[in-house]
Structure formats: structure tokens, C-alpha cells
Amino acid sequence: MPIAELKDVKKIYPLGKTQVHALKGVSFTIEKGDFVSIAGPSGSGKSTILNLLGCVDIASSGQVIINGVETSSLNDKQITHLRHEVLGFIFQSFNLIPVLNVYENVEFPLLLGKIKQSKAETKDWVNHLIDAVGLSEWRTHKPNELSGGQRQRVAIARALATKPSIVMADEPTANLDSVTSQAIIDLMKKMNRELETTFIFSTHDQDIVDIADHVIRLQDGQIIKDYKTNGQVRQEPKLAKVSA
Amino acid sequence: MQSFRIAYRNVLRQVKRALLLGGAIAFGFFIFTLLNGFTGGLLDSVSKNFADLSGGHIYISGTEVSNLGSEISVIRDTQTAESALAALVDQVLSYNTRSSARASLIAGSKQETLQLEGVNLSQETDFIDSLHFSQGSAEEFLKNPIGILVPEKFLAKLGIEVGESIVVKTTTINGQQNVGDVIVVGSLKSQDLFAPGASAFGYAHIEYLNKLLDMSSSQYQTLNIYLKDLATIDLATTEVLGALAQSATVKPREEQTFGPPSPAQLGFGGLSSVAENERWKGTKFEVTNLNDNLQGIDALVGVINYTGLVIFLIIIVIIMVGIMNSYRMVMLERTAEIGTMRAMGVQKAGIRNIFIWEALIVSFSGTLLGLGLALITMAGISLFNFGIDSSFSLFLNQGQMQFKLSFLRIMGNILLICVMSLAAAYVPARAAARLQPAEALRAV
Numbered sequence A: 001m002p003i004a005e006l007k008d009v010k011k012i013y014p015l016g017k018t019q020v021h022a023l024k025g026v027s028f029t030i031e032k033g034d035f036v037s038i039a040g041p042s043g044s045g046k047s048t049i050l051n052l053l054g055c056v057d058i059a060s061s062g063q064v065i066i067n068g069v070e071t072s073s074l075n076d077k078q079i080t081h082l083r084h085e086v087l088g089f090i091f092q093s094f095n096l097i098p099v100l101n102v103y104e105n106v107e108f109p110l111l112l113g114k115i116k117q118s119k120a121e122t123k124d125w126v127n128h129l130i131d132a133v134g135l136s137e138w139r140t141h142k143p144n145e146l147s148g149g150q151r152q153r154v155a156i157a158r159a160l161a162t163k164p165s166i167v168m169a170d171e172p173t174a175n176l177d178s179v180t181s182q183a184i185i186d187l188m189k190k191m192n193r194e195l196e197t198t199f200i201f202s203t204h205d206q207d208i209v210d211i212a213d214h215v216i217r218l219q220d221g222q223i224i225k226d227y228k229t230n231g232q233v234r235q236e237p238k239l240a241k242v243s244a
Numbered sequence B: 001m002q003s004f005r006i007a008y009r010n011v012l013r014q015v016k017r018a019l020l021l022g023g024a025i026a027f028g029f030f031i032f033t034l035l036n037g038f039t040g041g042l043l044d045s046v047s048k049n050f051a052d053l054s055g056g057h058i059y060i061s062g063t064e065v066s067n068l069g070s071e072i073s074v075i076r077d078t079q080t081a082e083s084a085l086a087a088l089v090d091q092v093l094s095y096n097t098r099s100s101a102r103a104s105l106i107a108g109s110k111q112e113t114l115q116l117e118g119v120n121l122s123q124e125t126d127f128i129d130s131l132h133f134s135q136g137s138a139e140e141f142l143k144n145p146i147g148i149l150v151p152e153k154f155l156a157k158l159g160i161e162v163g164e165s166i167v168v169k170t171t172t173i174n175g176q177q178n179v180g181d182v183i184v185v186g187s188l189k190s191q192d193l194f195a196p197g198a199s200a201f202g203y204a205h206i207e208y209l210n211k212l213l214d215m216s217s218s219q220y221q222t223l224n225i226y227l228k229d230l231a232t233i234d235l236a237t238t239e240v241l242g243a244l245a246q247s248a249t250v251k252p253r254e255e256q257t258f259g260p261p262s263p264a265q266l267g268f269g270g271l272s273s274v275a276e277n278e279r280w281k282g283t284k285f286e287v288t289n290l291n292d293n294l295q296g297i298d299a300l301v302g303v304i305n306y307t308g309l310v311i312f313l314i315i316i317v318i319i320m321v322g323i324m325n326s327y328r329m330v331m332l333e334r335t336a337e338i339g340t341m342r343a344m345g346v347q348k349a350g351i352r353n354i355f356i357w358e359a360l361i362v363s364f365s366g367t368l369l370g371l372g373l374a375l376i377t378m379a380g381i382s383l384f385n386f387g388i389d390s391s392f393s394l395f396l397n398q399g400q401m402q403f404k405l406s407f408l409r410i411m412g413n414i415l416l417i418c419v420m421s422l423a424a425a426y427v428p429a430r431a432a433a434r435l436q437p438a439e440a441l442r443a444v
Ligand SMILES: Nc1ncnc2c1ncn2[C@@H]1O[C@H](COP(=O)(O)OP(=O)(O)OP(=O)(O)O)[C@@H](O)[C@H]1O
Pocket: A013, A014, A015, A020, A021, A022, A040, A041, A042, A043, A044, A045, A046, A047, A048, A049, A204
């Protein structure tokens, strides 16, 4: 069973008296554990797709299926719950909560809803994630004391805190220089392998597109290419789960 | 509690805004609490001063119809009057009997009029202590049966010194002019009355005044009773009236005209005659109490409290508008943040609660600050002695301003402000909660 699926999805935005057809009937499936890139020029509909997959927006028509659940059947409370349980987010402009420090930002999603872990377990897990993204020294710093690359590392740790099945990353490297971008993508890739988390990220940077196992190319709200890059990469034995 | 933590941090993040909003709330609450405390204390101080001045809490006066048909103010039936004391049994703290008259003091070519109270110092042991002497002393007054005490400004007006003998002129209860010699044995710091037309007070021994008024020394015009507990004053008044009614005519309470003593009692305007068919035999008793006299003050306190309430309501409206606008701005500033939280799985209620907590934290701290400031200010003011001869001494307790606050009322007001803040924050909070996550996330 695919972890995410779009079936003939259309998205129309109202724009004044006219309408923008951002997606003109898009279908694809994403397999669990894949490192997926949504590529395409500006305005092609990348963010729109990620918003729909991320359940922060609703399709005008067609089906969005996440983890086997047809999302249009859910109410706001259920969708919010689904986002919390199944999805993680990484944003172009990092979007950390400014009043919380690094540790608290990563911990934040774990304190929402029903708390399933003991305090000690939560603490260990958060610290583990912070170590994994290389910010052990910055635990108590507030976002405004960090560089862009560091902020995005915090965002990655935060997106993984609830052990989601899928992490959505809309142009996670657009605000970073190329070296930092490469490091961030490498980190995402590392987490993808270690935690078997599916990552779906959008970009228009060709160097980054190539790292993906599965590429969906968009133009003008339509898929022009949907291909797997290198079977081997996906077939590679997974590393032991760090969280065990 | 996640919402509370974020809210608390947000308040700290925008200290300036919090201070401005909280400061406005604090200021409003400060003024309102101060007013409340002032009027609360005012009523207490005025009650006490008024009781001191009028010599009791319940006043029994009596009038008779003379042979000529005029109404004269005297209690000759002292036995009936004193049956009232028996009726109250152990509610009475103390009592005293007084006569009083409008009298002119004459020194050479100068003449001044005052209200001369005839006091029985063997009954009114505390009375002497409640006076504030500027010259002379209580001892000299006690020693001298024809001694009188006058307000200090009378000395200058009459051009006399303490110790001098002067002439006093008054009208007897029967309406005849009478004069006598008195010695000014002391002068008193004046306690100006707030009531318009009220006169200055002087004091003489009741035996002497009775003589001047053509009454026997055992008679009096009013019997004043101090109660142990002021709370039961109206009940006690009714009991007194009932006791008197058993053996004499009484004026029903609903027929009484409240306020200062009647002209007949004060001895001016001559004697009023009683119509043939309305005449009565013996003494007709009238019973009034401190509350009757305080009706004017009650009204004043009412007005101040009402003004305070209006100020309070205006403040609440300002606070509500302030909170509503502030949080509408906050919502715009934090749209992306809200979108992020929603994406991460914060429910609508969670977003709403952040706003509500923020408003509550600010308004609650504001009221506490205002209350604290008000308490400090009250403590400060009550340390200060304005002097007993200041023009508003009647509102003071021995020259000091008294404040009294009701704990329940303060709690109620704090609750009210918090609830109103909550209501005001609710509108933008709900708007923030309703933001579409995708839309909110676009606002970076
Ligand atoms: N909320 C909106 N209202 C109106 N039009 C929108 C809205 N969001 C996106 N669009 C339009 O839909 C189309 C697709 O937008 P989308 O943001 O998905 O593109 P994108 O591939 O993410 O572009 P970029 O690389 O610039 O981020 C564009 O033409 C855009 O102008």
C-alpha cells in the first residue's frame, strides 16, 4: 500500500474575479520510506501539492489519500489530529516558534494531544534528535540566536519528533547557501534512512533533485515526469533504527 | 498547558505592549479601588463623627402643647423617656440627656449666635475627651457650673479672651427672651459642618442651660442613646418607639421629617402653634437615629460610588477595545506562527487559548498591580494627619483619612475585569483559530 496517493487532484484558487488553476488533474503514488522530490519551476504547483499532501489545504476535486485515509472525509479536528500523528513539516523560512528555545521547539509537538511517553523518554528522544541534527551545544538557544542552517536543523528535528510517517518539506533549502543546502539535504537523507521516514520535498535546485529516489516533475500544474532515479538506493538495506 | 506556556512567553516577548495594556488596566483598577476604599471609610468616619457631634445613635425628643396652644420642646415625662432604655435592655452602651438652644453671645457691642448644647458631664464621660481644645481645659469646664465652651473663632469675633464673663441671650421653651451670665472657660478647634446652614456648636452644663430655658434641672429635651452594635440601629429604634407608645403619644416614624432637628427644638423661628384638633396631652415623643441624619451622607456616598462605577465601566470599555485591537494586531503579526502550529497539529482551541491566556495574564497582573498601588496609596494617605480643624474633618477619623475595602467586592471586580478581558480577547482569538493553515503559512 502506498503511503500517500493523489488521484486526479485539481486545485483552483480564487483570485479576485478570476480563478487560478494551480493543479490541473494530478495523480501519483508515493511508497513508504522514499525520498521524494517534487521539482519544477516557480508557479508550477509544488507548494500546492505539498499543502494538499500535508493536509493543510483541501483539493478542489480528486482524492488525497494519506496512510490509506481519504482526507476529504475528515473534519478539521480529525485532520489536525492526522497532521499531528502522521505528518511532519519543514518550511522554507524555518518557522520555529520564536519564544521557545531549541529544546522546547523540538519538544513542542510531543506536548500536543495525548502524551504517550514518560517525561524521561521524551527528554531522551528530544536530546537524541538534537544530537542527531548536530545542535547539542545549542539546546537552550532561542531561534533568533541561530544561523539559517542551524534553524533548519532544528526544524528537521522538530518535524521528526512525533515519529511521523511522512515529512513534508517545501523548498527547505531555498533560504540557504549551496553548501548549507547540501548539508541539510544530506541530513534529511540520513534521517530518511535511519528512521524509515518518508520525505517529500520540493525544490527547483537540480543538484538536490538528483539525491531523491523518486522525482515528480511539474509544469503548469501538471506532471510532466514521474520517475525513480536509482532502484539501488531504495533497495539499500536500512540502517538500524536509532530510536529503538 | 502548552497554550499557557506559549501565552506566558508571548507576553514576555512583547513586554512593551503588555506593559501598556496592563498599565492601563492597573491605572483604572487603582482609581476605582481607591474610590471604593474612600467611600467605604467615609461612611465609617462620618457615622462616628456624627454620633460624637449629636451625642448618640438614637435620639428621643419630646414636645408638649402649652396652655396657649403652642408646641414646646421639652421632656418633662422623663420616666416614660427612660422606659426606652429598659426596652433596649443590654443593647445600650451609654446614654445621655441634653438640652439645646439657639443662643446669642454678647460681649460689649458684639454679638454672635451659636447652637448651645447643655451637656450632663456626669453621664457623658467620654464626651469631654472627644473635644479638641485650643485653649482652656476640660477641668475648668467641669469645675465651673456657668462655664461654657465656644468655637475658637468666636473669641476673635467677640473680641474676648478665655476666662472672660459674657452675656448669653436665648429664648425659653415658652418663647420668652432670657439672659444670663456665663464664663468662657475654653475654646474648641472647630469641626465645620458640611450641612449648609448648620451652625457652630458651643457647650454649657445642662443644669445651667435648663435654667435659661425655663426648665427644671431634672428635665431635658433629648435623650440620646449609644448602642453597642450599630448594625441593629433601625431595629432598636423601632423597639424604643414601641416602648414609648405604651404610655405616651409618639410620632410615627413614617411621619417624621428626617434631617436636622426641628426649628422648635433649635429654638428659632419662635414657637409654632398647634391646630385645635391636633393637640395632644403630655409629652409626644419622636425618635430618630443616626441613619436618619446620615441620609445626606448616604446620598453623597451613593453619588461617589456611582461616579466610580461609571469610571469603572468606561475603563472596562477602554480595556476591552484595547485588548480587542491589540490582539487583532497580534493575530496579523503571528499569522505564520499560527499556521506553523496548526500544521504541527495544534487544534483550533489551542490557538484560541493562547490568545485568551495572554489577555488573562495581562489583565490579571494589571488588576493585581492596580490593587497593590491602591493599597500602598491608601496606607500612605492614612498615615497623614490633615488635622481635626480642616474643612473636611467631618470626613476624617481624628484628622486621618480612613479607607475601608470589602474583600469580596475586590475579588468580584478582579473577576469582572478578567471576564471582560476574556470576552474582548475571544473575538480575535476565535479569528486566529479559524485561520486556514495553508493561508496562514503563506504569510511569512
Ligand atoms: N492562495 C493562492 N491564491 C491564489 N493563487 C495562488 C495561491 N497559491 C498559489 N497560487 C497560484 O497557484 C499557482 C501555483 O502556486 P504554487 O505556490 O503551488 O507554486 P510553486 O511551484 O510552489 O512556486 P514557487 O516555486 O514560486 O514556490 C501559481 O500560479 C500561484 O500564483
